Amino acid sequence: MKKVTITDIAKLTGYSIKTVSRVINNAPNVKEETRRKILQVIEEHNYSVNLLAKALRNSETRTVILFIDRRKGKYWNEWHDLMLKSIMVKLKDRGYKVILSPSSGEETISNDTDGFHLLKSGLADGAIMFDVISKDCRVKYLRANNIPFIIIGKDMDFTDTSFVDLDNYLVGFIGAEYLINKGYKNIVFFLGPKVFNVNRDRAQGFEEACKKHGVTHSVFYGISTIKGIYEKTHELLSRATVDAFFISGDEKALGAYRAIREKGLKIPEDVAVLGIDNLPSSEYMYPPLTSIDQNVEKFSDQAVNLLIEMMHSKEKTPKRIILTPRIVERQSV
Incomplete structure (x- = not known):
C-alpha cells in the first residue's frame, strides 16, 4: 500500500501544501472549518509525519x-x-x-x-x-x-x-518568623532529602530566623511521605513539647494532622501546622492549612x-x- 504524503493530503482536500502544513504544525490563523476538514482527511488516510525527517530538515524538533x-x-x-x-x-x-x-x-x-x-x-x-x-x-x-x-x-x-x-531561603525565614510572631516557642521543620539545594536553602533561612529570636528549633531531613511525617510527629509529641510543625509539602501535613489528633491535641490551639506549596487541597483540610504559596x-x-x-x-x-x-x-x- 502506497504511503500517503502531504502532497496527497493537499490534493484530497483541495488546499495548498502550505495550508496543510500549517494545520499539521498547529499554526494559528487557520480557519476552524479548514482545520477540521484537513484533520478529517488526515485521520481517514492514516497520515503521519516522520518526525525525525522533519527535524533533520528544519534543524528543530519542536x-x-x-x-x-x-x-x-x-x-x-x-x-x-x-x-x-x-x-x-x-x-x-x-x-x-x-x-x-x-x-x-x-x-x-x-x-x-x-x-x-x-x-x-x-x-x-x-x-x-x-x-x-x-x-x-x-x-x-x-x-x-x-x-x-x-x-x-x-x-x-x-x-x-x-x-x-x-526564594527558598526566604521561605524558611518568613515561615519561622510567622510562627514565632504568633507566639510558638518550640518549632520543628520537616524537609525532604538534604541532597537537594531547595531543602538546604529552606533550612538555612529557618535556622537563622530561630537563632535570631532565641527560639528552640529542630530540622529533620529526608521525611518525604505522609507516613513518615505521621510517625515522626507521633514520636516527637511523645517525648518533647513541640508547639509548631513547619512542613515542606502541604500534602504531607495530613500525617501531622492525624498524629496531633491521636495525641488528644487541637490545631492550632495546642499545636500549629504551617505548610509550603499552597496546594488547592490545603483549603479543604480541617482546619484549613496555612501555607506558603509558590504561585504555580x-x-x-x-x-x-x-x-x-x-x-x-x-x-x-x-x-x-x-x-x-x-x-x-x-x-x-
Whole structure:
C-alpha cells in the first residue's frame, strides 16, 4: 500500500501544501472549518509525519524534555504534578511536544533508559530540569554541549546557567518568623532529602530566623511521605513539647494532622501546622492549612518563556529569576 504524503493530503482536500502544513504544525490563523476538514482527511488516510525527517530538515524538533528526579520510584509530589501540568499546557499552546522523563543527576549519562539520551542524540530542542543536585552530571553535560536548558530551582555550581526559583531561603525565614510572631516557642521543620539545594536553602533561612529570636528549633531531613511525617510527629509529641510543625509539602501535613489528633491535641490551639506549596487541597483540610504559596502559574510562565527564549536566541545570556514567596493565612496557625 502506497504511503500517503502531504502532497496527497493537499490534493484530497483541495488546499495548498502550505495550508496543510500549517494545520499539521498547529499554526494559528487557520480557519476552524479548514482545520477540521484537513484533520478529517488526515485521520481517514492514516497520515503521519516522520518526525525525525522533519527535524533533520528544519534543524528543530519542536520537542522539549521535562526531567524529574527519580526519588527512588516516587517521581513527584502534588506540587510537581501541578507544575508539570501547567508547563505542559503552556508548551503545547506554543506548539511544542513534551516528553516527561524520570531522571537522575547522579547516573543519567550511563543510563540508556533515561530520556536524557534524546537530547544527546539531537531528538529534542531543549529541557527543563527539576530537582538539580550539587555536581549534577546533567547540568555539566548540557553546558559542555551548548544544549538549551533551564533549571526549576537553584544551581549552586555554575554562574552561567539559567533558572527559575522561589526564594527558598526566604521561605524558611518568613515561615519561622510567622510562627514565632504568633507566639510558638518550640518549632520543628520537616524537609525532604538534604541532597537537594531547595531543602538546604529552606533550612538555612529557618535556622537563622530561630537563632535570631532565641527560639528552640529542630530540622529533620529526608521525611518525604505522609507516613513518615505521621510517625515522626507521633514520636516527637511523645517525648518533647513541640508547639509548631513547619512542613515542606502541604500534602504531607495530613500525617501531622492525624498524629496531633491521636495525641488528644487541637490545631492550632495546642499545636500549629504551617505548610509550603499552597496546594488547592490545603483549603479543604480541617482546619484549613496555612501555607506558603509558590504561585504555580507564575513559576511555569517564567520557565516556559525563558526556555523558548534560550532555544531561539543566538546570545546565550544566562537569566536567573527569583520569585518571592507569600504566606496564605488560614486556620492551622
